[in-house]
Amino acid sequence: MTTTGPAPQRRMRADARRNYERLLAEAATVFAEHGVDASLEDIARRAGVANGTLYSHFPNRQALLEALMRDRMQTLSEKARDLLDHPSAHEALVIWARAAIAHTTMYRGLAASLMRSVEDETSELHTACQSVLTAGEQLLKRAQAAGTVRGDATASDLYALINAVAWAGEQTSAAQGERLLAFSIDGLRPSGRR
Incomplete structure (x- = not known):
């Protein structure tokens, strides 16, 4: 995956690397406590x-999120590729959707940020979001070829559903999010197979 954040692409002095790592560690803590809209100044102070x-290191919030989420988004893309060998195309899609929702609910407000970034080519998160969308698209097409998902569903539809379920679960509960995922997956089935 290509990264757009400035720091990982260049060699850093040892003190700069320590600052970079401290900033990421504190960002993870602050975002977990207060969501992705938390104060960047608070992150700097705590670091x-x-x-x-x-x-x-991070010219804006999106650059910080990209650096923080880079490995997790790469893992999510790899999981989709691994699931292409799953014996059930439909179950593979559901497993991946659950993993994507878990990823998206890591920090409050992340779902909305990812949804904006997938369309915004200037966002530092755009490339990573597109990579995840493409990975999910392969699973979606496999499920469509197996006849378990309606043919008019797109990768963008799937990405939006995942983010909507993540957002709704964030507002209510994980159990409600799981119910909404089940409804969404059922809604993707071709008519006559529901």
Whole structure:
């Protein structure tokens, strides 16, 4: 996966690398506590660095999220590729959708941020989101070829459903999110197979 964040692409001095790692660690903690709209200044303060240091590594919130989520999004894409060998195309799609929802609910507000980024080519998260969308599309096409998913469903539809279920689960409960996923998957079945 191509990264757009400035820091991972270049060699850093040891002190800069420590600051970078501290910022990521604190961002993970702060986002877990307060969601992705948490104060970037609070992240810098908790990491023990100046705001300018944070912004030199991560020019904006999306760049920080991209660096924080990069490995998880790569893992999600790899999981989709691995599931292409699952004996049931439909079950593979459901397993992956659950994993994508779990990923998306890692931080409150992440679903909305990912949904915006998939369409915004200027977002640092765009490339990673597109990679996940493409990975999910392969599973979707396999399920369509098996006749378990309606032919007019698109990868964008699937991505939107996953983010909508994640957002709704974030607002209510994980159990409600699971029910909504089941309804959504049933809605993707061709008529006559529901």
